[in-house]
Amino acid sequence: xxxxxxxxxxxxxxxxxxxxxxxxxxxxxxxxxxxxxxxxxxxxxxxxxxxxxxxxxxxxxxxxxxxxxxxxxxxxxxxxxxxxxxxxxxxxxxxxxxxxxxxxxxxxxxxxxxxxxxxxxxxxxxxxxxxxxxxxxxxxxxxxxxxxxxxxxxxxxxxxxxxxxxxxxxxxxxxxxxxxxxxxxxxxxxxxxxxxxxxxxxxxxxxxxxxxxxxxxxxxxxxxxxxxxxxxxxxxxxxxxxxxxxxxxxxxxxxxxxxxxxxxxxxxxxxxxxxxxxxxxxxxxxxxxxxxxxxxxxxxxxxxxxxxxxxxxxx
Numbered sequence: 001x002x003x004x005x006x007x008x009x010x011x012x013x014x015x016x017x018x019x020x021x022x023x024x025x026x027x028x029x030x031x032x033x034x035x036x037x038x039x040x041x042x043x044x045x046x047x048x049x050x051x052x053x054x055x056x057x058x059x060x061x062x063x064x065x066x067x068x069x070x071x072x073x074x075x076x077x078x079x080x081x082x083x084x085x086x087x088x089x090x091x092x093x094x095x096x097x098x099x100x101x102x103x104x105x106x107x108x109x110x111x112x113x114x115x116x117x118x119x120x121x122x123x124x125x126x127x128x129x130x131x132x133x134x135x136x137x138x139x140x141x142x143x144x145x146x147x148x149x150x151x152x153x154x155x156x157x158x159x160x161x162x163x164x165x166x167x168x169x170x171x172x173x174x175x176x177x178x179x180x181x182x183x184x185x186x187x188x189x190x191x192x193x194x195x196x197x198x199x200x201x202x203x204x205x206x207x208x209x210x211x212x213x214x215x216x217x218x219x220x221x222x223x224x225x226x227x228x229x230x231x232x233x234x235x236x237x238x239x240x241x242x243x244x245x246x247x248x249x250x251x252x253x254x255x256x257x258x259x260x261x262x263x264x265x266x267x268x269x270x271x272x273x274x275x276x277x278x279x280x281x282x283x284x285x286x287x288x289x290x291x292x293x294x295x296x297x298x299x300x301x302x303x304x305x306x307x308x309x310x311x312x313x314x315x
Contacts, residue, residue: 012246017072023253024065030261031058034268041271050103054267057096061260064089068253090256091134094182095127097263101189101226104266108196108221115192126185133178175249179237186233190226197223220273225266232258 042054064086071082102119109115201217204210210217218224232255239248 008246012244015247016250019250020065020069020072020253023257024069027061027065027257027260030264034264037268037272041268041275045271050100050267053096053100053103054264057093057100057260058264060089061093061257064093065253065257088131088134090252091130091178094256094259095123095130097259098126098182098185098189099123100263100267101186101193101229104222104270105189105193105196108193108200122185122188126181129181130178133174133181176237176240179233179240183230183233183237186229190230193223193226194218197221222266222269222273225262225269229259229262 038058042051045051067082067086102123106112106115106119197218198214200221201210201212201214204212204217212220215224218227232251235251236249236255239250243250
C-alpha cells in the first residue's frame with residue numbers, strides 16, 4: 001500500500017468520525033428544541049402505545065449513537081466489541097420508526113382492516129428479512145480488503161491499524177438486502193400516505209373546506225415528513241454501488257438519527273395540528289384518533305372527544 005492510498009484512507013476515516021459526531025449533535029439539538037412540544041403532547045398525555053413508541057425511539061437512539069461516537073474517539077475500544085450490538089440495535093430502532101409511520105397511515109385509511117393486515121405482513125416481512133440480514137452482516141465482518149497488517153508500526157500506530165480494519169474492510173451483499181428491504185417498505189408507506197393525502201385534499205377542495213395548496217396540505221398532514229425519509233435511504237443503497245469501499249456506509253448513522261427525528265416530529269406535528277383543529281375549526285383530517293371516536297361516512301371528518309379522553313388516541 002503506497003502512502004497516497006494510506007492518506008486517502010485516513011482522510012475517509014476522519015470524515016466518518018465527523019459525520020458520527022455531527023449526527024449525535026443533531027440528535028441532541030432536536031431533542032432540546034422540541035422539549036416544550038414533547039412535554040405538551042407526550043408527557044401530559046395518558047400512557048398508550050404511541051407514547052411508549054415515541055419515548056423509546058427518541059431516547060434509545062442515544063444509546064447506539066453515543067456508543068459509535070465513543071468508539072470512534074476512544075482508540076482503546078475495538079470496533080468488533082460494539083459493532084454487532086449497535087448495528088442490530090439501530091436496525092430495531094428503525095423498524096420501530098416504520099411502525100409509527102404505519103400507525104399514522106393506518107389511521108388515515110379509517111382504520112381499514114385490509115390496510116392493517118397489509119401493514120402487519122409488511123412490517124413482519126421487512127423486519128424479519130432485516131433482522132436476518134443485519135445479524136448475518138454483523139457476524140461476518142471481514143477486514144481483509146487491505147493489507148493493513150503489513151503496514152509498518154513506524155508509519156502508523158497499531159490503534160490506527162485497528163480503526164482502518166474496522167471501517168474499511170470488505171462488505172457483503174447482505175447489507176444491500178438490508179437497505180433494499182428498508183427502501184421497499186418505506187416506499188410503500190410513503191406512496192400509500194401520499195395517495196390518501198391527495199384524495200383527502202381533493203375532497204376538501206370540492207367541499208370548499210380548504211384553500212390550501214397541495215404542498216401546504218402535505219405539510220399539515222405530516223406527509224412531507226414521510227417524503228424526507230426516503231432520500232437518505234436511497235443514498236445508502238446507491239452508495240453501495242458508487243462510493244469508494246471506505247465510504248460505503250458513510251450515511252448509516254445519519255439514517256438512524258434522521259429516522260428517529262422525523263418519526264418523533266411526525267407524532268408531535270399531528271397532535272399539534274389536531275389540537276388546533278379541535279379548537280373550534282372544522283376538522284378535516286385524521287390527525288388524532290380515539291377508540292370511542294364516531295367516524296362519519298363522509299370522506300373522513302371525525303368528532304373529537306374531550307381532553308380527558310385523549311389518552312385513547314392512536315397518534
